[in-house]
Amino acid sequence: MTALAHTAGAGTHAGGPAPGQGRRRGGIAAYLLLLPGALWLVLFFLLPLIQLFAVSLQSGFPGYPGYYYRDVNAGNYLTAITQFAGHFGRSLLYAGLATFFAFVLAYPLAYAMAFKAGRWRNVMMIAVIAPFFTSFILRTIAWRQILADEGPVARVLNTLHLLPGGRITETWVAVVAGLTYNFLPFMVLPIYASLERADPKVIEAGGDLYANGFTTFRTVTLPVSLPGVIAGTLLTFIPAAGDYVNAELLGSDRSTKMVGNVIESQFFRVLGGFPVAAALSFTLMALILAMVFVYVRRFGTEELL
Amino acid sequence: MALFSTGSSGFRRAQGDLHLEAVTKEFAAFTAVDDLSLTVPRGSFFALLGPSGCGKTTTLRMVAGLEQPTRGRVLIGDTDLTGSRPYERPVNTVFQSYALFPHLTIRDNVAFGPKRRGDADAARSAEDALELVQMSAMAGRKPAQLSGGQQQRVALARALVNRPEVLLLDEPLGALDLKLRRQMQVELKRIQTEVGLTFIHVTHDQEEAMTMADTVAVMNAGRIEQMGHPEELYDLPRTSFVANFVGQSNLGTGRITGADGHDLVVEVAGTTVRIPRDRSAVTSGPIMFGVRPEKVRISTEQPAGAGNDVKATVMDVSFTGVATQFLVTVPSGAVWGVYEQNLDVERNTIRPGDAVWLGWDSGHAFGVEADEASAEEARVAS
Ligand SMILES: Nc1ncnc2c1ncn2[C@@H]1O[C@H](COP(=O)(O)OP(=O)(O)OP(=O)(O)O)[C@@H](O)[C@H]1O
């Protein structure tokens, strides 16, 4: 959705400044430029979405598992919500925790990159982006090794008697750690961008107007970087809430499953699970949309909406 | 951070004159401010005038605490502020780039300082300050919704509202149109006299510096070239840089050939001129002779009681209403300017190409050290 807004903005700009007669042609040019993007979205986003919605209302053919007929069966949604409420709650909770931890880790990092790194800035930037060069799955499997019962982390914690359950993998801690790790760059980059764009004189003005280091951070630096924080939290929370890889690879079979895992199993492993899987997908989307809407409203940055 | 603060980490209630003692600021190998010493009396209006890049902003930043001097000390009264943090100093800055808080309304921008200092009536003070700069009507807007000039006025209000011991203004009127600029100059001067704060006003508009300040310091390449009352500075420049940067000067390089009573006799490109001994920065050897354009008389006949006259050729005549401005070529090849007020009933009949005589009262002449390089520099800068 962000991508859509961006394309539209760029298109309007391209046509904007042309004066007089050029304006009309510029307007058409803008729409022409929008066309490929719009077509792409209609073909690969809008149509599948409608299809998915139709599926979510289908009913199974009695006596023929795996066969469906077109219907308006809201029962699928009822099943999705009642039967899998726990998974929804877990998804939002884990995504929320991961977003929080990613923020706590990312802000100091982005701050250091923007203000303290000097000539190390580019090196740090590469370090943040470099993990993208290896597969997401591979990196998550690597975390399984790192957090494994016989791995270094679990062993150290066990020696210190700091691990009540005796292990990290197959617990929510591992899932949240994986989510945090995987989405960290999406938090770092927007925050870094907004800090880097901030006028250093504005931050100096805080000091000049009797605010000490911490007060200046609280009343000037942080608010100035708020658009980046909001973008980062959205970019982390939204995909994390729908993620299933981390719960699959790092979590347990029972107690840490997220909605993504249920959707996956309903689609691929439960015969006749298609409509419920689609209903689950739609419900998750609606939930996230509602939360994002409230969140962005609450922190009101005009730049995002 | 705490490294710098000496004991108490709170606000310093320093009072008195501002002293810079042999302050030097080096950025790597580059010296931006070079062994600068000055005293600004409490409650005075001090202007720092100089070309771009001469170290004005750096000097202000050291007073504000945003930059620490490499060497030297900054004091207000007897309190040594060197090394203290910006928020500990009774000093506020109007930044060259405004630096308003983009996320706060104009009202909150102005109330920021008072709030930090625990002023219970911060909102009230902010309203008053906005009133002062005629920005009350826009108190609810964000900085991005204001024009450059409006932002500048808000920046002024945001600093003024704190009634600091020293207020630093870094080209605070640069973005204003001429009318508003004049209006704000008067307003600033009024505020300064009214509240009795020490103002340090950086500008490269020499007229602004001259009309507003009690003392003007002319800065060049990290040093103060000359400092004094505006009239004094204009009447008797002590370096060729000042002669060119503050107002305009007709200059000629020559050599001192002797003395005649209180005057030095100077030979400039074959012409003999006189400079009062106490108006010359050098007393022997090469010298740069100077006289201000409005002190020079132009006429078609050789003036009587000569000794200070030059034959010249008119290049250009421009009528400006109150005055006529001539550009003439003197024998040395230099181009001089002459301003004549249009006092006579008869119209001026001098036309380009005419041969004329220039004359002046030798009491207006001045002599500075002959230094082509700096004269050239100043001419380019001004
Ligand atoms: N942080 C810095 N690092 C290196 N050089 C600097 C730094 N700050 C300023 N300088 C240099 O110091 C010199 C003086 O800069 P300063 O900003 O004080 O000039 P200024 O007199 O305020 O000029 P202007 O009228 O253009 O604002 C300049 O040559 C500038 O390049």
Ligand SMILES: [Mg+2]
């Ligand atoms: Mg400057």
